[in-house]
Structure formats: C-alpha cells, structure tokens
Amino acid sequence: MKSTSSQKLSNAFLVNGVLAIIVILWLIPVIGVFASSFRDRFDIQTSPWWSILPHRDWVATKTINPRELGLDPSGPMTVEGITATFEEMRAGVEQGNTRLIWVGTRPIGKIQVQEKQWVSSSNLNLENYRQVLLGKSVQIKLADGTTQTVRGDDFSGSLLNSLTVTIPSTIIPILIAAFAAYGFAWMNFPGRRFWFILVVALLVVPLQIALVPVLRDFAGLKLNGTFLGIWLAHTGFGLPLATYLLFNYIRGLPRETLEAAFIDGASHFTIFTRLILPLSIPALASFAIFQFLWVWNDYLVALIILGPDPNVRVVTMKLASIVGDRGQDWHLLTAGAFVSMIVPLLVFFGLQRYFVRGLLAGSIKG
Amino acid sequence: MATLEHSVEGEQRSIGKIFTWILRFGLAILIPLIAFFVLYQGFLFLRAGNAPKWVIALVAIVWGVGGVTILYYVFNRLVESLPTDWTARLQPFVFVGPALALLIWFLALPAVRTLYISLFGRNGPPALPILMAVTNPAEYFAAVSAQFVGLANYVAVFTDRLMLGALRNNILFWIGIATPLTVIAGLLIAVLADRSSFERVAKSLIFMPMAISFVGASVIWNFIYEVNPPDTPQIGLLNAIIAAFGGRPHGWTNYTAIAPWNNLFLVIIVVWLQAGYAMVLFSAAIKGIPEEIIEAARVDGATEIQIFFRVMIPFILGTIITVTTTIIIFTLKIFDVVWVMTGGQYGTDVIATQFYRQSFINRNSGFGSAIAIVLLLAVVPVMIYNLRQLREQEAFR
Numbered sequence: 001m002k003s004t005s006s007q008k009l010s011n012a013f014l015v016n017g018v019l020a021i022i023v024i025l026w027l028i029p030v031i032g033v034f035a036s037s038f039r040d041r042f043d044i045q046t047s048p049w050w051s052i053l054p055h056r057d058w059v060a061t062k063t064i065n066p067r068e069l070g071l072d073p074s075g076p077m078t079v080e081g082i083t084a085t086f087e088e089m090r091a092g093v094e095q096g097n098t099r100l101i102w103v104g105t106r107p108i109g110k111i112q113v114q115e116k117q118w119v120s121s122s123n124l125n126l127e128n129y130r131q132v133l134l135g136k137s138v139q140i141k142l143a144d145g146t147t148q149t150v151r152g153d154d155f156s157g158s159l160l161n162s163l164t165v166t167i168p169s170t171i172i173p174i175l176i177a178a179f180a181a182y183g184f185a186w187m188n189f190p191g192r193r194f195w196f197i198l199v200v201a202l203l204v205v206p207l208q209i210a211l212v213p214v215l216r217d218f219a220g221l222k223l224n225g226t227f228l229g230i231w232l233a234h235t236g237f238g239l240p241l242a243t244y245l246l247f248n249y250i251r252g253l254p255r256e257t258l259e260a261a262f263i264d265g266a267s268h269f270t271i272f273t274r275l276i277l278p279l280s281i282p283a284l285a286s287f288a289i290f291q292f293l294w295v296w297n298d299y300l301v302a303l304i305i306l307g308p309d310p311n312v313r314v315v316t317m318k319l320a321s322i323v324g325d326r327g328q329d330w331h332l333l334t335a336g337a338f339v340s341m342i343v344p345l346l347v348f349f350g351l352q353r354y355f356v357r358g359l360l361a362g363s364i365k366g
Numbered sequence: 367m368a369t370l371e372h373s374v375e376g377e378q379r380s381i382g383k384i385f386t387w388i389l390r391f392g393l394a395i396l397i398p399l400i401a402f403f404v405l406y407q408g409f410l411f412l413r414a415g416n417a418p419k420w421v422i423a424l425v426a427i428v429w430g431v432g433g434v435t436i437l438y439y440v441f442n443r444l445v446e447s448l449p450t451d452w453t454a455r456l457q458p459f460v461f462v463g464p465a466l467a468l469l470i471w472f473l474a475l476p477a478v479r480t481l482y483i484s485l486f487g488r489n490g491p492p493a494l495p496i497l498m499a500v501t502n503p504a505e506y507f508a509a510v511s512a513q514f515v516g517l518a519n520y521v522a523v524f525t526d527r528l529m530l531g532a533l534r535n536n537i538l539f540w541i542g543i544a545t546p547l548t549v550i551a552g553l554l555i556a557v558l559a560d561r562s563s564f565e566r567v568a569k570s571l572i573f574m575p576m577a578i579s580f581v582g583a584s585v586i587w588n589f590i591y592e593v594n595p596p597d598t599p600q601i602g603l604l605n606a607i608i609a610a611f612g613g614r615p616h617g618w619t620n621y622t623a624i625a626p627w628n629n630l631f632l633v634i635i636v637v638w639l640q641a642g643y644a645m646v647l648f649s650a651a652i653k654g655i656p657e658e659i660i661e662a663a664r665v666d667g668a669t670e671i672q673i674f675f676r677v678m679i680p681f682i683l684g685t686i687i688t689v690t691t692t693i694i695i696f697t698l699k700i701f702d703v704v705w706v707m708t709g710g711q712y713g714t715d716v717i718a719t720q721f722y723r724q725s726f727i728n729r730n731s732g733f734g735s736a737i738a739i740v741l742l743l744a745v746v747p748v749m750i751y752n753l754r755q756l757r758e759q760e761a762f763r
Contacts, residue, residue: 011670012561012562012563015558015561015562016562016563016564018558019555019558019559019562019564019568020564020568022554022555022558022568022572023567023568023571023572026571026572026574026575026638027571028603029586029587029589029590029603029638030574030575030578030586032586032589032590032603033585033586033589036589044601045601046598046599046601047599047601048599048600048601048602048603048606049601050603160420160423161423163423163427164422164423164426164427167427167431168426168427168430168431171431172430172431172434175431175434175435175438176434176464176465176468177465179438179460179461179462179464179465180461180462180464180465180466182461183458183461183462184462187457187458187461187462188458189455189458189459189462192458195462195466197753197756198466198469198474199469200752200753200756201749201752201753202469202473202474203749203752204695204745204748204749204752205473205477205742205745205749206695206698206699206738206741206742206745207473207699208699208718208721208737208738208741209473209476209477209480209738209739209741209742210472210473210476210477210480211476211725211738212476212479212480212483212490212725212731212734212735212738213475213476213479213480213483214472214476217471227426227430228402228405228406228430231430232402232468232472233472235468235472236468236469236471236472236473237472237473239465239468239469239472240469240473243465267446268457268461269442269446272461293576293577296579297577297578297579297580297581297582298579299579299580299581299701299702299705299706300701300702300718300722303722304726315579316579316581316582316702319579319581319582319585320581320584320705320706323581323584323585323588323706330589330592330601333585333588333589334585334589336585337582337585337586340579340581340582341577341578341579341582344577344578344579345574345577345578347577348574348576348577349570349574352570352573356646356650359643359646359647360646360647360650
C-alpha cells in the first residue's frame with residue numbers, strides 16, 4: 001500500500017489548508033466592514049481598512065523650518081544628508097529609511113522629515129454607531145476638539161420597527177400553521193386531500209404573483225403602511241412552508257400516544273395544546289428561525305407594503321435608503337450594516353442547530 | 367353519527383348537510399375576519415395615542431399574537447359546546463380554516479387575479495363593482511373590453527428590449543452561472559469540511575452569510591468594489607489588489623465596458639450568500655454515505671478523485687438535484703441584491719426588478735402582472751414534481 005502515514009499527513013494538511021483559505025476568503029468581506037465601522041469618517045475614505053493592521057508606513061519624525069536653517073527654496077537644499085530641489089521635495093524625496101516632504105507653499109512652507117516605521121492606525125471608536133443609532137441630530141466631536149451637529153440616522157427606531165414587524169410575523173404563522181398541520185394530520189374532514197394538495201402546490205409560488213392584488217386589497221382596507229398589513233402578508237406568504245414542515249413532523253409523532261389520550265377522553269384542542277405543541281418544539285423552532293431570518297432580512301415585501309413612511313421603516317429599508325442617498329458615507333453604511341446584522345446573527349449562532357434541521361426538512365420541497 | 371340516520375330523514379339530512387357546509391365555510395372565514403377586525407380596531411386605537419415607540423411596539427406584539435391565540439380558543443370552545451356530532455363536523459374547520467383562508471387570500475386567489483390583470487392595459491381591468499355585470503352588463507363589458515389587450519403584455523415580455531436583457535441575465539448569469547457556482551462551492555466546502563479537523567467552525571462561518579440580509583450583503587460588497595480616483599489609496603479591496611499589481615482601478619458592478627460581464631460581480635455576492643445553504647445539505651448527504659462503500663472503493667485501489675466522482679456523486683445525486691432546483695427557484699426571483707447594488711442599471715436588470723419597476727414605479731400593472739405570471743410559469747414544473755412526490759410518498763392516505 002502506498003498510502004503511508006506521511007502521505008496521509010500531507011493530505012490532511014492540504015485539506016485543512018484549502019479549507020482555511022476558503023473560510024478566510026468568506027470572512028474577509030465581513031471583517032472589512034466590521035473593522036471600518038469603528039474607524040473615523042475621514043480615515044475610512046482616505047485609507048483602506050487593513051491599514052489598522054500593523055504595517056510599514058511613513059511617519060513624520062520632525063518638522064524643519066528651512067528659513068531658520070538659512071536654506072534657499074529656489075535652489076538645491078541639503079537637509080538630513082539629502083540634497084534636493086523644492087520641486088523634488090514637493091513630490092517627496094526618499095533615501096533609505098528617510099523621506100523629505102515640503103508641506104505648504106514655497107515662501108512659508110516647512111520640510112517634514114519622515115521615517116518608515118511599523119504603525120497601525122488604531123484610532124477606533126464608537127462614533128459611527130452613535131451617529132447611526134441616535135435620533136435625528138447628533139453632536140459629534142471632531143478631531144480638532146470642536147463639536148458639530150450632524151444628521152443622525154435613528155437606526156434604533158428602525159430596529160424597533162423591525163422587531164415589531166418580525167416577532168408577530170414569526171409567531172402568528174406558526175400558530176396558524178400548527179393548528180392546520182394538526183388538522184391535516186389527525187382529523188378527518190371532507191376535502192382534506194384537496195386542501196393539502198393546494199398547500200403543497202403553493203410552496204414554490206413566487207410571492208411576486210401576489211403583490212399587485214394584495215396591494216390593491218390593502219389600499220381598499222387602508223392597510224398600506226401598517227404593521228397589521230405586513231404581518232398579514234408575511235403570514236400568508238409563510239404559511240405554505242410552515243404548514244408543510246409542521247405537518248410532516250406532527251404526522252410522524254407516535255400514533256399510540258394520541259390514541260391513548262383520546263381514550264382518556266381528551267379533546268382535540270387539549271391534545272393539541274398539551275401534547276402536540278410541546279412535542280413539536282424542535283419543528284416549531286426550526287421554522288421560527290427560518291421565518292424570523294426571512295422576515296428580518298426581507299426587503300421587497302417591506303418596500304411594497306410599508307412604503308416610504310419613515311415611522312414604520314424597517315432596518316433593511318433604512319439601510320437601503322442610506323445606500324441610495326449617501327452611498328459614499330461609509331462611516332454610516334458600515335455601522336448601519338452591522339447594526340442591521342446583530343439581531344439575525346445572534347439568533348443564527350444561538351439556534352443554528354434548529355436552523356440546519358429546518359433546512360434539511362424543508363429540502364424535500366425542492 | 368351520520369350513518370345512523372334513516373332514509374326517511376333524507377330531506378332533513380340534505381338540509382342539514384347544506385347547513386353544515388355553511389357553518390364550516392363561515393368558521394373558516396369568520397375567525398380571520400374577527401381577528402382582523404379586532405386587530406384593526408386595536409391599531410386605530412394605538413395610532414390615535416402618542417405613546418413612546420417602544421410601548422406601541424410592545425403592545426402591538428402582544429396584541430397581535432395574543433389576539434390570534436384567544437380567537438382560536440374562543441371558537442374552539444364554541445364548537446365544543448355543540449352536540450358531539452356537530453363538534454366532529456365543524457372542529458376540523460376551526461383548526462384548518464384560518465390557514466386556508468389566508469392561503470387563498472394571499473396566494474391562490476392573487477395568482478388568478480394577476481393572470482386576469484395581465485390581460486389588460488396599463489391600469490388593469492376597470493375598477494367597477496362586480497354586481498354591475500348583472501345590473502348593467504352592456505356598460506360593464508364595454509368598459510372591460512376597452513381596457514382588454516389580450517396577450518399583448520406577454521408579447522411585450524418577450525420582445526421589450528429591457529425585458530429581453532432581464533431574461534438574458536436571469537437565464538445566463540443567474541441560472542447558468544450563479545447556480546452551478548453555488549452548488550460547486552457548496553459541494554467542495556462540504557467535502558473538505560468532512561475531512562478537516564475544524565469542521566464545525568468552518569461550516570458555521572461559511573454558513574453565516576445566510577443570516578445576513580441581501581441589503582446588508584450589498585453594503586458589504588459595495589465596500590469591496592468601491593473605487594477611488596487613480597493615484598489615491600484604494601479603500602475597496604478589489605481595486606487595492608489591482609492597483610498593487612499596477613492595474614487601473616474600476617467601478618465593477620457599473621463597469622459597462624465589460625457588459626454584460628459586470629453581472630458577474632453581482633453573481634459573486636449571491637454565491638457568497640448561498641453556498642452555505644448548499645454546503646449544509648451536501649454535508650448531511652455525505653454523512654449519509656455508508657463508510658463501508660468508501661472503504662471498499664479504497665481497498666480496490668480507487669483514488670480520492672475517483673471515489674468522489676464514482677461513489678460520492680452518484681450517492682448524493684438526489685440532494686444535488688434538490689439543491690440545484692431550490693437555488694434555481696431562488697435565483698429566478700432574485701431582486702434585493704440587484705436593486706440595492708445597481709437598481710437594475712448598467713445592463714444588470716433581472717425579471718424581478720423589471721416586475722417591480724413596471725408594477726410599482728411605471729404603474730403599468732398589466733405589464734407587471736404578465737411578468738409575474740411568466741415567473742409563475744417558470745416554477746410550474748417544480749410544482750408538478752412536488753405534487754408527484756406527494757402522491758408517491760403516500761403521506762396522505
């Protein structure tokens with residue numbers, strides 16, 4: 001056999017190495033935005049985010065006033081052992097580890113002596129987050145000590161709106177779907193097969209198909225721009241998958257348990273609330289995460305149903321509006337992007353196990 | 367129960383049957399209707415007050431969730447207090463009814479209505495009361511036929527210059543490139559992770575973008591693609607790398623000189639977001655391959671590459687098909703990334719952005735609806751496949 005232990009070792013090294021590179025590639029975009037969100041507005045625009053890592057860069061060590069040394073800017077000058085003209089110094093003259101730069105105009109400018117040193121621009125603070133999260137106007141302190149009032153982004157209001165939209169839009173469809181799933185799984189009624197086929201057929205229907213008619217209904221009912229409207233819409237759009245997933249799960253619960261409960265005289269409602277719901281918690285949790293992430297991250301439905309009213313604006317819309325209005329304001333965008341991600345990331349890492357389980361169960365739907 | 371009734375009572379029975387159906391129907395409609403009414407009143411009340419925002423949010427959440435729960439409870443009590451056979455007849459509709467009513471209102475009926483609207487011009491069918499078709503048919507049908515355009519919107523979908531570009535992008539870039547890239551990336555990562563010594567961490571991190579919104583992802587990638595004027599420091603990673611090798615920095619998603627290939631920079635974002643999904647499913651499938659089969663192949667002298675193509679791939683083919691279909695359906699509807707990154711400009715339009723623009727910006731609901739119907743038709747094969755699977759599973763006896 002050629003598969004010696006050394007070859008196995010090099011194989012493992014290769015596998016781990018390639019995977020590590022892929023993981024790093026996957027993370028770099030997020031790290032870049034995360035690091036930038038703590039940087040000063042000016043820094044973000046003038047130097048790349050990786051300059052916060054230690055790197056070699058020119059650092060001014062001292063400033064020389066050429067007139068005090070009696071140097072004449074109209075001819076070649078010798079400073080720190082380097083001879084150069086004004087024009088050359090304007091562009092910067094390098095020699096070894098030293099660089100000379102003329103700062104200012106010819107008559108009154110000064111010469112800066114720079115050396116290459118290990119530096120990291122570590123001017124990190126929470127100013128951007130303050131500006132993004134707090135109300136309509138925010139006092140910020142500039143580097144030179146003066147204060148300035150800028151327009152805040154009131155992201156905290158949008159966060160609250162997102163929670164108000166997301167929590168009921170997650171719980172209501174689960175509740176309705178759980179009742180329906182139980183009905184389909186354990187009750188007999190005419191048309192049961194037909195209605196379930198409808199549920200399965202609707203699994204893949206693109207929600208674009210519903211937007212125009214639903215918007216018309218909502219306009220008639222004055223539901224446009226209301227939380228109630230978007231709860232209803234998300235409930236309707238989430239129900240097929242919720243019903244299907246929960247049906248599969250509830251159907252698989254042991255029949256004997258239910259029959260025993262029936263013989264003891266329990267009603268459907270009691271069995272459902274006391275027995276089925278507690279037993280289905282894993283399935284409920286996986287769909288809950290699914291729906292929570294989907295609603296929190298949704299942009300299209302919010303855009304159409306909530307509309308432009310700033311009072312009900314959710315985080316995705318808020319973020320998209322900053323991209324549109326002030327696409328170059330990276331200090332706001334990076335912090336805003338992170339604020340919008342905190343909640344779903346917490347949910348995701350906290351309940352990842354259930355999420356994966358839900359994905360695997362849902363994959364049957366194709 | 368019903369079987370005990372005698373034929374003499376046949377007439378009574380059929381009346382009873384109709385009555386049952388009316389009650390069933392009523393229940394299915396009534397629960398959502400009352401829930402809706404109560405919630406709506408609550409909202410008017412909330413909006414009238416000017417409580418702090420978080421109070422309103424909290425009350426709204428409790429109101430919405432609590433209201434629905436109480437409603438099920440009340441209706442169930444009502445039905446259970448009826449005679450036993452009536453309970454048996456009506457109770458399923460307390461359970462299933464609300465879900466069906468919402469499904470019909472939000473998905474089934476809109477599909478039909480959108481189809482109807484798609485046969486009309488800009489403003490859709492005239493907004494006349496349906497009753498008018500009975501009371502004043504001549505005027506009603508005259509008004510309808512004045513707006514009726516037949517299949518003209520569908521002809522436009524497949525001839526309009528912008529729509530053709532959108533269809534090309536969806537088929538070539540999103541289905542043709544994004545989908546296989548996502549599947550391959552997911553498969554590669556799943557196989558590598560399966561043999562690595564930090565599987566859990568790696569999978570978690572690759573999977574993480576699934577939790578990020580498309581809008582958030584657009585900000586993240588905009589930052590990668592950011593361009594500064596040449597000879598100034600590039601703060602976008604991609605341009606910094608290019609500048610470091612002496613190249614010329616560009617904007618990427620709006621780089622029309624390489625159109626239509628600037629779409630690739632949008633594709634990358636979606637691959638980044640979705641590969642985690644593919645990976646999770648493939649990873650589970652790979653774990654399902656019996657160890658003996660792979661061992662046997664190894665003993666027979668198969669190389670790792672051969673094992674991958676000859677043993678693993680055939681074994682997980684079902685999962686590959688599932689993942690591919692899911693991603694195709696997903697990419698057919700792709701909207702957020704394109705809308706936030708480019709707004710569909712620079713030749714990056716897709717079907718869903720065209721749908722949005724036509725329906726809600728140009729207010730051409732006939733054309734917009736025709737686009738939505740085309741999207742629906744595109745997923746019909748998957749729908750049929752799902753229904754066939756359902757029949758085969760016989761989950762429904």
